[in-house]
Amino acid sequence: MPDGRRFVKICGVTRPEDAVVAADAGADAIGLNFYPLSPRFLTNDRAREIAKATPEGVLKFGVFVNESADFLKKAFEECELDYLQLHGQEEPEFVKGLMLPVLKSFAVHDEQVLLAVKEYGLEWFLLDTWSKVLPGGSGLSFNWDIARRASALGRVVLSGGLRPDNVAKAIAACNPYGVDVATGVETEPGVKDKELVRSFVQEVREWDYQTG
Secondary structure, X not given: OOOOOOEXXXXXXXXXXXXXXXXXXXXXXXXXXXOOOOOOEOOHHHHHHHHHHOOOOOEEEEEEOOOOHHHHHHHHHHOOOOEEEEOOOOOHHHHHHOOOOEEEEEEEOOOOHHHHHHXXXXXXXXXXXXXXXXXXXXXXXXXXXXXXXXXXXXXEEEXXXXXXXXXXXXXXXXXXXXXXXXXXXXXXXXXXXXXHHHHHHHHHHHHHHHHO
């Protein structure tokens, strides 16, 4: 985890070269999507290929939706993941029972999400925009005041509709522990734009430097 700086994750990486781009830009982590219905879906073999190409020091998160514990543990080991990122309706007992590093994601529809987060008692968690189409990667933002209030429950990783031109505004609004981006740095689903990735990370680092 970052020491004294805001956590930045580039999610939905589908190509080894984009993992390198994220690392070169100064990102702390990448996300690899294992959800079959996602346009950024990866097989275990492809995810492992990207993981092996990821420079040392960059964390690898596997994005999953309502998978079994056995499936998650197998992917975690085979694909050399550092964290499981769970976007489904995984219950608190299930998450704790995995005995693996987890970043639980919560879809924000309204402030009721705060009650859901509280049930899990997590040190950190991800907030993303609710969508009836896909659990994440919508490119849409939500009311950042909810993320600000959620910070009383743990470290917030903010996602949903972030881009280089609004991430500083988002940080100013809710001061999250970290930020997560996929659509906002792409030319098409799963294909990262080098300059957008660099610009996104730079905007975060400059904000922290100027306000630190």
